[in-house]
Amino acid sequence: MPQIRFIEHDGTEHEIEAINGDSIMVTAINNLVPGIDADCGGECSCATCHVIIDPDWMDSVGRPSEREDSMLDLNPDREENSRLSCQIQVRDDLDGIIVNLPEFQY
Amino acid sequence: MAGMVIAGGGQAAGQAVASLRQAGYKDAITLFGAETYPPYQRPPLSKQYLSGEYGLDRVYLRPEKFYADRDVDLKLGVTVSGINPAAHTISTSEGNGITYDKLLIATGSRPRILDIPGSDLDGIYYLRTIADVDAIRQAMQSARNLCIIGGGYIGLEVASIAVNSGLNVNVLEMESRVLKRVTTPEMSEFYHELHTSHGVNITLNSTVERFAGKNKVAEILCGDSRFEADLVIVGIGILPNIELAEKAGLECDNGILVNGRCQTSKPDIYAAGDCTNHPNPILGRRLRLESVPNAMEQARVAATNMNGGDSIYDSVPWFWSDQYDLKLQMVGFSSDGDNQVVRGDRKSSQFAVFYLKDDAVVAVDAINSPREFLVCKRLYGKTVDTGKLQDPGVDLKSLMS
Ligand SMILES: Cc1cc2nc3c(=O)[nH]c(=O)nc-3n(C[C@H](O)[C@H](O)[C@H](O)COP(=O)(O)OP(=O)(O)OC[C@H]3O[C@@H](n4cnc5c(N)ncnc54)[C@H](O)[C@@H]3O)c2cc1C
Ligand code: FES
Numbered sequence: 273m274p275q276i277r278f279i280e281h282d283g284t285e286h287e288i289e290a291i292n293g294d295s296i297m298v299t300a301i302n303n304l305v306p307g308i309d310a311d312c313g314g315e316c317s318c319a320t321c322h323v324i325i326d327p328d329w330m331d332s333v334g335r336p337s338e339r340e341d342s343m344l345d346l347n348p349d350r351e352e353n354s355r356l357s358c359q360i361q362v363r364d365d366l367d368g369i370i371v372n373l374p375e376f377q378y
Numbered sequence: 379m380a381g382m383v384i385a386g387g388g389q390a391a392g393q394a395v396a397s398l399r400q401a402g403y404k405d406a407i408t409l410f411g412a413e414t415y416p417p418y419q420r421p422p423l424s425k426q427y428l429s430g431e432y433g434l435d436r437v438y439l440r441p442e443k444f445y446a447d448r449d450v451d452l453k454l455g456v457t458v459s460g461i462n463p464a465a466h467t468i469s470t471s472e473g474n475g476i477t478y479d480k481l482l483i484a485t486g487s488r489p490r491i492l493d494i495p496g497s498d499l500d501g502i503y504y505l506r507t508i509a510d511v512d513a514i515r516q517a518m519q520s521a522r523n524l525c526i527i528g529g530g531y532i533g534l535e536v537a538s539i540a541v542n543s544g545l546n547v548n549v550l551e552m553e554s555r556v557l558k559r560v561t562t563p564e565m566s567e568f569y570h571e572l573h574t575s576h577g578v579n580i581t582l583n584s585t586v587e588r589f590a591g592k593n594k595v596a597e598i599l600c601g602d603s604r605f606e607a608d609l610v611i612v613g614i615g616i617l618p619n620i621e622l623a624e625k626a627g628l629e630c631d632n633g634i635l636v637n638g639r640c641q642t643s644k645p646d647i648y649a650a651g652d653c654t655n656h657p658n659p660i661l662g663r664r665l666r667l668e669s670v671p672n673a674m675e676q677a678r679v680a681a682t683n684m685n686g687g688d689s690i691y692d693s694v695p696w697f698w699s700d701q702y703d704l705k706l707q708m709v710g711f712s713s714d715g716d717n718q719v720v721r722g723d724r725k726s727s728q729f730a731v732f733y734l735k736d737d738a739v740v741a742v743d744a745i746n747s748p749r750e751f752l753v754c755k756r757l758y759g760k761t762v763d764t765g766k767l768q769d770p771g772v773d774l775k776s777l778m779s
Contacts, residue, residue: 346752
């Protein structure tokens with residue numbers, strides 16, 4: 273099972289065993305990792321599941337779709353590697369990925 | 379038992395349990411839910427679960443194992459029948475005298491029932507629960523003529539899925555336009571045309587008077603008109619489940635009255651979700667809402683306060699609806715505006731209508747326009763340059779500074 277390392281804004285780390293096919297958002301929610309609200313339950317409708325992917329992992333994760341990009345666009349905390357975590361599926365090749373959590377969800 | 383007790387097992391209940399454990403609450407948590415499923419999301423019920431795209435695992439808020447792993451006692455299929463606030467006890471369908479330190483009422487709401495001649499015939503459904511949808515999906519397999527009573531969001535979402543699956547679909551709406559209770563005439567017209575262009579028949583100003591048929595519904599009678607129907611789905615609104623609270627002497631008025639901390643009028647009893655009537659400091663008035671973001675946020679606020687923290691509910695209301703390939707996202711209430719501006723192109727089905735009051739943004743209906751939705755969420759109540767707002771050439775980011 274792929275390991276995901278979530279790092280909260282204050283530096284607290286959570287090493288989680290994820291399940292292939294779950295989204296990164298669902299992985300966080302099911303393991304009570306704080307910092308993700310996910311109000312819409314993964315429909316790309318709320319933008320409250322924002323995460324920042326470690327630059328080394330961005331190639332494997334890939335870029336956001338056009339809709340996701342517009343959901344991220346106005347986020348004041350957006351960074352180069354921002355993604356909506358409900359739009360990323362866990363796969364074997366993401367084993368070891370580092371996912372940073374922003375201070376706020378908007 | 380004592381510890382935290384949750385009456386209700388839906389979206390707010392599920393979030394409250396998670397928030398309590400996330401905040402480090404270690405003692406007993408017991409959830410009593412009348413349904414036999416663990417807490418789940420209702421939005422997919424009229425969308426991807428109805429169409430068959432999602433299975434139950436995608437509908438549950440969290441897998442059942444989550445609750446066992448976190449020592450949360452799920453009492454499913456158990457109804458809370460009474461509360462004794464003075465004794466700090468509840469009674470349920472399975473036993474009495476169950477004590478609590480803090481109680482959260484998250485009983486949600488139920489469909490308004492259409493009580494007219496023939497309403498006990500087979501083939502007439504409401505859509506609120508997984509069990510409802512399972513029965514509807516089964517019935518859809520052999521049905522040919524679906525009649526949806528009520529042109530609200532749920533009715534129209536069902537229409538979009540049913541027509542795509544090959545059924546003849548009639549929508550009967552009592553009012554002069556669909557979505558009348560929730561949006562403006564222009565948006566109603568847009569959605570009306572969208573549905574008719576996909577082959578849905580919409581009849582306005584039609585009050586259903588009677589269902590006819592032998593055992594099973596066959597026809598719907600409205601004045602002089604008759605509609606053939608072998609499947610009927612009624613979506614004419616909801617009623618908050620407040621009877622439990624009322625009986626226990628909690629103050630209610632169009633919902634269980636709570637303050638900004640989600641506290642009811644009795645000590646140690648909190649309430650969250652569809653069943654509450656709560657103050658919204660941003661809007662400056664009390665509201666009862668039927669929306670997931672509200673249920674989730676109130677649950678977080680209630681959980682924090684039940685656990686000894688201090689949190690106040692202050693969110694701008696928002697909602698979403700998916701029909702065909704259109705994603706609608708709404709913020710605030712269009713009826714709060716005295717002026718409106720459109721950004722984008724109606725014909726391309728990618729546009730947003732902003733509603734303003736004294737030049738401050740108070741609502742948006744954003745169709746396939748997530749940027750506009752988020753701008754409204756962030757700029758709510760702030761004065762904006764309407765010229766810039768409606769000019770698609772102006773980057774919305776420039777309005778945020
Ligand atoms: C088909 C459908 C589609 C929707 N789509 C959207 C959408 O797209 N976006 C959106 O924001 N909102 C949507 N909503 C609304 C949203 O689902 C509700 O606002 C939300 O579920 C409210 O959560 P809740 O926890 O307050 O209540 P509920 O989810 O209704 O949960 C209450 C639960 O408590 C149980 N209960 C009641 N009384 C008792 C008792 N005495 N003892 C024990 N258990 C009890 C009930 O059986 C129920 O399971 C939709 C609703 C429906 C029905
Ligand atoms: S959970 Fe709502 S956009 Fe990701």
